[in-house]
Amino acid sequence: MKFYKYQGTGNDFVVIDDRDETFPVSQKLIADLCHRRFGVGADGLMLLQNAEGYDFRMVYFNSDGTEGSMCGNGGRCLVRFAHDLGIIGDSTVFIATDGEHEAKVSPEVVSLKMIDVNNIEKTESYDFMNTGSPHYVEYVDDLENLDVYAKGKAVRYGEPFVSKGGTNVNFVEVVGDNKLNVRTYERGVEDETYACGTGVTACALSANSRLGFDKFVDIKVVGGNLRIEFNRTENGYDNIYLIGPAVKVFEGNI
Template identity: 50%
Template sequence: MQTEFYKYQGTGNDFVMIDNRTNFFPKENIKLIEQLCNRRFGIGADGLILLENDSIASNLANATDFKMVYYNSDGNQSSMCGNGGRCLVAFAKKLNVIENQTVFIATDGLHHATISEDGIVSLQMKSVDAVKITPEYVFLDTGSPHHIQMVDHLEHFNVKEVGAKIRYSDLYGNAGSNVNFVKQVSENTFAIRTYERGVEDETLSCGTGATAAAIAMYSIGKTNLNTVQINVQGGKLEISFDKTHEKFTNVFLKGPAEFVFKGTIQW
């Protein structure tokens, strides 16, 4: 079978996008998804995203524009991907599914988003009502689970080795966690490097990880500002939020989402 695909990237976090509104894609075929994401034998990506119609919400008063179905590069369906969500909004605009704003459904619920003419996507993330703070690390879920810890000499840190040890440790059991290493740059700017489960390696960017890092740094008093700049390996992201009692609401992830190329692949 021949499949048309689009390649998108958001601050270096790259994705294979497929319009699956006709439900032709064999979603149970883990090996196929893994092959499509393979950088030597396939298209190459951190993950694959299907844009689908949301049959349930389409019958409701507040209908969504589309559904996001996300797979890690290991072929398994995964939890929310922030940069993937931003790229999917750009993809939906390219397909004329939306104009400049949207509401869509993902594995962690509804997401509102806007896209500017220059391709900057502002994506509302889930609210966060639990932040675990320990002397060594912070843990929270921003649609995906994230371990956050501050390190010195971030530029030379062995993210893959240390990240894998934490991801597979007894701390997080079989499900594991994404692992982020953070360094403060200024009052409201932090640099992070992320080990992503499912990719099982460092990625150039992680949207849910950047969001988690910003909220974690606010929670432990490293910044008192509710708009935080996060420098990732592939660029810059902005996270904003409101803090009400113990809950973080109106959480937005903002950054570029760029079309790379379009093609067809035989499988």
């Protein structure tokens, strides 16, 4: 089987051209392929499939082999993959588990339009919202020395989230006007990842809601830099774009 490896700010993925829909989906196979010691190694696996009325369908699996919710950096990488295959030009409309997405491609970045967000659950200590995947956002003072794995796991498997299927957990440090540093514990990977696209999207919208950061937020993650652009509406947010690099690493056969 031929596979491709792509990464976006260190979020890495095994990518399969499955337009003939012959990939033998199984949780064990996907987990084995994503294993960093015994497989290719990745945060997740994506299938590119045909979809009537769209340029392609994105099917995303977590590294533990379970089918996942929307992955923003994965979406950007799959758009780059479709562009590399010649399926699309400099723009596309595709379908994913959370609905329709638009994207634009340049040599430097892929800009992915995220779903509208109309509800932020605000508490004294954190914000919670769904940006295609569920995200908890907490502000901290010393992000560099934070035990993201231990704190993230406690939130992910704690109430009220564990009874709702768990959540991704983001820790945010404000470093300037419209600038954040973010680290994320991802469910399905069950560890800290180098980046999380839906996560930084949630952090940017939280920063607008709490701090007044407007129009865009520049975010540094472990694997690089991302930008979120958005429009505030009476009911929430629309025209949300996740912008950053998406790069082919290698291809091979397994």
